[in-house]
Amino acid sequence: MSHSEVFAEVKALLERMRPEMIRLQGELVRRVAVGPDYDGPGEGEKAAFLADLLRGWGLKVDNFPAPDDRVAEGARPNLVAWLPGRRRDKVWVLSHLDVVPPGEESLWESDPFTLRVEGDRLYGRGTEDNHHGIVTSLMAAKAILDLGLTPERTIALALVSDEETGNLKGLAHLLRRQRQLFSSRDLIIVPDAGSPDGTMIEVAEKSILWLKLILNGRQCHASRPELGRNTLAATARVIVALEALKEEFGRADPLFEPPVSTFEPTKKEANVPNINTIPGRDVFYLDCRVLPDYDLEQVKERVLALGSAAARPLGVTLTVEPVQELPSAPPTSPEASVVRALQEAVRQVYGREATPQGIGGGTVAAFFRQVGLPAAVWMSVSQTAHQPNEFCSLNKLVGDAQVLAHVFLMAP
Numbered sequence: 544m545s546h547s548e549v550f551a552e553v554k555a556l557l558e559r560m561r562p563e564m565i566r567l568q569g570e571l572v573r574r575v576a577v578g579p580d581y582d583g584p585g586e587g588e589k590a591a592f593l594a595d596l597l598r599g600w601g602l603k604v605d606n607f608p609a610p611d612d613r614v615a616e617g618a619r620p621n622l623v624a625w626l627p628g629r630r631r632d633k634v635w636v637l638s639h640l641d642v643v644p645p646g647e648e649s650l651w652e653s654d655p656f657t658l659r660v661e662g663d664r665l666y667g668r669g670t671e672d673n674h675h676g677i678v679t680s681l682m683a684a685k686a687i688l689d690l691g692l693t694p695e696r697t698i699a700l701a702l703v704s705d706e707e708t709g710n711l712k713g714l715a716h717l718l719r720r721q722r723q724l725f726s727s728r729d730l731i732i733v734p735d736a737g738s739p740d741g742t743m744i745e746v747a748e749k750s751i752l753w754l755k756l757i758l759n760g761r762q763c764h765a766s767r768p769e770l771g772r773n774t775l776a777a778t779a780r781v782i783v784a785l786e787a788l789k790e791e792f793g794r795a796d797p798l799f800e801p802p803v804s805t806f807e808p809t810k811k812e813a814n815v816p817n818i819n820t821i822p823g824r825d826v827f828y829l830d831c832r833v834l835p836d837y838d839l840e841q842v843k844e845r846v847l848a849l850g851s852a853a854a855r856p857l858g859v860t861l862t863v864e865p866v867q868e869l870p871s872a873p874p875t876s877p878e879a880s881v882v883r884a885l886q887e888a889v890r891q892v893y894g895r896e897a898t899p900q901g902i903g904g905g906t907v908a909a910f911f912r913q914v915g916l917p918a919a920v921w922m923s924v925s926q927t928a929h930q931p932n933e934f935c936s937l938n939k940l941v942g943d944a945q946v947l948a949h950v951f952l953m954a955p
């Protein structure tokens with residue numbers, strides 16, 4: 544059989560695996576893998592179920608647990624299931640076991656931890672984030688197993704903990720303790736972000752900088768403004784002055800969407816409770832997503848300088864404190880093998896051209912890139928992650944499983 548005939552068989556088999564995909568989603572949804580940071584039981588039960596399932600298929604499954612005495616098992620599981628290929632170079636698909644809590648339960652139309660199927664939609668907490676990745680990668684591997692095929696590269700399915708709460712007990716642990724598992728020749732796919740039509744391959748992330756801006760003036764009665772120093776009026780001037788950041792750090796890079804750095808005032812803390820008082824202290828926050836080649840120290844300096852100059856005429860002083868500072872990891876090359884393998888697979892399955900892109904958000908792939916491993920983030924999203932009534936599309940599960948199977952079978 545030719546390559547394309549083999550792939551046609553795999554594709555057809557995955558079409559027929561819809562009932563199995565729904566069943567697996569159901570099993571995953573009802574095992575509540577909320578992490579201990581959110582007062583949940585952790586990923587233990589879900590990991591045990593998946594390890595049994597994968598061993599039942601004949602795969603070798605390793606666990607690289609990260610000690611954590613907040614969960615009953617005393618450690619957070621990090622599984623790797625292996626399907627040996629002709630070569631030792633690997634294709635990794637890394638998905639995460641943990642889910643975020645349901646949030647406001649009254650906003651859910653059904654129990655978040657019982658799968659509900661409605662047409663093409665599979666509802667439940669975790670169905671998209673990140674069961675989509677778990678189901679597509681496992682089903683792609685199962686189709687290859689069921690047809691008795693041997694993939695070119697060894698398939699490594701990683702199922703990690705703690706993605707939603709910092710990754711220290713998940714991928715960061717795996718890379719710290721088991722760095723030798725990964726090689727820069729491996730193809731590393733993280734199905735945890737993307738676009739609805741599967742044409743976005745995320746290869747780069749902006750630096751993230753969250754700043755707290757504290758304005759200090761003097762409180763007084765609103766009828767006697769000359770006795771006070773109005774920090775809300777100063778806040779307005781500071782926000783307008785900070786618009787200059789967009790020009791000062793104005794470089795554009797077409798790899799990113801949007802192509803420029805962004806500087807957005809977001810949260811504003813409450814000041815005085817009554818209308819007839821001039822506030823003497825205001826606090827607001829700035830969310831900055833900065834292109835990788837700018838230095839965050841320089842951004843902080845300019846925020847302080849521009850803001851102070853704007854507040855000074857009102858006698859108000861400004862202090863700036865970083866809340867979060869994440870310099871971006873070196874991007875994965877848009878020409879990396881993993882990007883090309885995904886592009887070819889998306890072309891074959893969806894008939895569309897996928898393009899490498901940078902985004903403003905942060906993903907777990909940054910941990911790979913930080914240690915020089917070229918990872919690509921890709922999936923067809925339903926864009927319901929972390930929301931009430933989270934769902935994933937069954938058609939996208941099938942299509943994305945076909946894409947991963949294509950990479951498994953065809954990537955050189």
Ligand SMILES: [Zn+2]
Pocket residue numbers: 639672673706735
């Ligand atoms: Zn996720």
